[in-house]
Amino acid sequence: MNTPAALTLEAPAEHPFAPFVRILGKGKRGARNLTREEAREAMGMLLEDKVEDTQLGAFLMLLRHKEESAEEMAGFTEAVRERLTAPAIQVDIDWPTYAGKKRHLPWYLLAAKCLAQNGVRIFMHGGGAHTAGRLYSEQLLDALAIPLCRNWQSVNEALDTGNLAFMPLQDWAPHLQSMIDLRNTLGLRSPIHSLARILNPLGARCGLQSIFHPGYQSVHREASSLLGDNSIVIKGDGGEVEINPDTLSHLYGTTAGVGWDEEWPALSARRHVKPASLQPEHLLALWRAEVEDSYPQLALLSTMALALRGLGTPREQAFEQAQRFWDNRDTSI
Template structure:
């Protein structure tokens, strides 16, 4: 005799996170962006690991398809900052480095070193070497004597000793790193890769951001404005915070919610030839004055000027001070 199968008579309760997936994915007419508060709540659940795997993937890809709004980025950032519990470390520049370089060497690292040697405290953070064929900050820390810090205590000590510290995202926001690492599973970069640039976890005086794709620069500037942060967003070379001397640069700035824009002309009379290979040792030789590089010189001086502009210098004084810093660096 066959035992009858019991019928389910109660409707399963909806998962609390389902509402946020529905908001983003309800079709062309029904879908909308999250409000700032909804974004804060949604990211809070993601960070607290209160979502299902299917929900995480769906949420990230729906956001990617729609493209993030300033309000969403601001809400996501607020959720992270609420949970971070970072110490009160004095930092001048927040320097996210997540893209890697493939056309030119990462001259921005020499710019950061030189600024740090002149009393400007810089916190760098990155998300690992995630794409083949690119050269990442994490791979050059030892060569360039940039401290790798795995906790906040080490970060504070490095800032005091050298004015420069690098801390991997996985050590202060492991949930975000996990989302970034889903790229090879989902087939696309998620919005978290972009979000990491705006977080400014130690409340630095100025956050520098490089956003490569056109249109996103304004979104990031506006999100930083909503947060009341001081920030400058550029389309940096290869997606890193590095001014390309072969092209004009547009600076998208915000200070306490007040937006500003500034155009910097190209520095080179003609475009430089891309090197056949990227040799990291060339950076060290250039720092020591043992080799020359026209592109590198222009890139690092203008990148230093960008940071100084973020700290309140006007363009002319920023470039003059950057030139002086570089000329007087310790070899």
């Protein structure tokens, strides 16, 4: 009797991205952080659509669970920067705005507008209204006459004309926007919300970053240091680049990759009462000097001083300069 030939079984080949998921998810003892080089390669594959949807979700949530390291953030940033097609545009301040506000109005928008009137070239970028119940920069650009730019040419023109431009992440890094948009599918914000803050796509003289979660500001500062960037990281109000004048603010700075720290005291002896609701028209009223309001004026002045500090102005002089700028602003919109 003839015996049947042995069947030859071949295991399917492992997906090239699988090792990166395994590194992060191999249990308490086996898992580890990605190296900077691994992070750069992994992000490159994500940006080039070389992963499966299941791998993308697993990768983002494993990172979210363990929290990203400075080396991972630096590697991710390098991968994004390598693939950007942005032209050479001179910028003083890179101003990411991705969190949205829910306790106070976005007074940082008035701070940026006032700085721009005084020659500070500011590039703002954001990821849209991804979380219910928050007020986002994009929703107020038109009312405040802040240019919404959809390509690099219009950014350059807006900066040359008025020193301020806003460009949605969707228009310069659509893959990252797609990952941010998974927030309501995955139920959690992904590390891309943090990554977008450190990218500084136009190589501005200083990148401002706001990281709300305690202890994570130093990780962002270390990532900026690895990249050799100039930056200041704060725990801004609501996660936006806006100083809360009611509390002490710690500045985690880097200059040419070298770290430094400063503490700015609270500007108010007692906490202000949070408004019952956010009324965007109050932004215009304050800008036009139709009302006086202690909290927003302290918030925007200290936020202006923060940007000036990032450009090398010492703290006391930065506050004096910010006050002069505000007092002499053109109140028309």
